[in-house]
Amino acid sequence: MTSRTVSPSARLSEHDAAVGFTASRQLSEALQAILVDLIELHLQGKQAHWNLVGHNFRDLHLQLDNIVDDAREAGDDIAERMRALHTVPDGRSDTVVATTTLPKFPEGELSVAAVVDLITTRLYATTATMRRLHDGVDKADPSTADILHSIIDTLEKHAWMVRSENRKV
Numbered sequence: 001m002t003s004r005t006v007s008p009s010a011r012l013s014e015h016d017a018a019v020g021f022t023a024s025r026q027l028s029e030a031l032q033a034i035l036v037d038l039i040e041l042h043l044q045g046k047q048a049h050w051n052l053v054g055h056n057f058r059d060l061h062l063q064l065d066n067i068v069d070d071a072r073e074a075g076d077d078i079a080e081r082m083r084a085l086h087t088v089p090d091g092r093s094d095t096v097v098a099t100t101t102l103p104k105f106p107e108g109e110l111s112v113a114a115v116v117d118l119i120t121t122r123l124y125a126t127t128a129t130m131r132r133l134h135d136g137v138d139k140a141d142p143s144t145a146d147i148l149h150s151i152i153d154t155l156e157k158h159a160w161m162v163r164s165e166n167r168k169v
Contacts, residue, residue: 020084020086021085021141022085022086022087023082023085023086023087023140023141024140026136026140027085027087027136027137027140027141027144028082028085028087030133030136030137030140031078031081031082031085031087031089031137031144032082032089032090032099033099033101033129033133034078034129034130034133034148035075035078035079035082035089035090035091036090036091036095036096036099036100037100037101037102037125037126037129037130038071038072038074038075038078038126038151039071039075039091039096039100040096040100040102040122041067041071041102041123041126041155042068042071042072042075043096044102044105044118044119044122045064045068045071045119045122046064046068047105048105048110048115048118048119049061049064049065049068051108051109051110052064052109052110052111052112052115053109053110053111053112054111054112054113055112056112056165057112060112060115060116060162060165063158063161063162064115064119066158067119067123067158067162070154070155070158071126071155074151074154074155075091077151078147078151079091081144081147085141085144101125101128101129102122102125102126103121103122103125105118105122106118112165113165113166116162116163116165116166117166119162120159120162123155123156123158123159123162124156124159126155127152127155127156127159130148130151130152131152134148134152
């Protein structure tokens with residue numbers, strides 16, 4: 001039996017296979033940007049949920065719970081995907097505040113009509129971040145892009161349903 005010499009590049013390849021796919025800096029930054037918007041959407045949705053008043057309060061109050069749950073779960077999916085790709089998510093409040101693309105949410109009680117507009121804007125802002133970063137994510141890792149597809153679909157459906165509350169025909 002002959003001895004086989006393994007080149008240094010082959011050893012690197014074996015190491016990479018053992019470690020798995022690792023996110024590039026660009027992919028990591030894109031997922032971090034998506035994560036902070038999802039965390040902020042979750043927090044702003046809860047703020048709206050607690051301070052909502054007016055006609056059709058109950059329906060929107062319950063609908064906001066669904067949005068909050070979906071945003072929280074989506075954020076968790078993105079953060080866990082980041083860990084699976086050997087990068088570290090940062091969901092600390094100071095990071096979220098400093099880097100989110102979502103507009104600041106107003107304080108105090110808010111009417112149902114105002115919250116409909118505010119939450120619709122934030123749902124679309126969150127999906128806009130994902131759509132803006134999607135092609136780069138897809139190029140780097142199509143599996144991660146598939147996760148984005150599902151989140152975009154869910155949030156845009158919520159936007160349509162919430163926006164319909166104020167729509168006039």
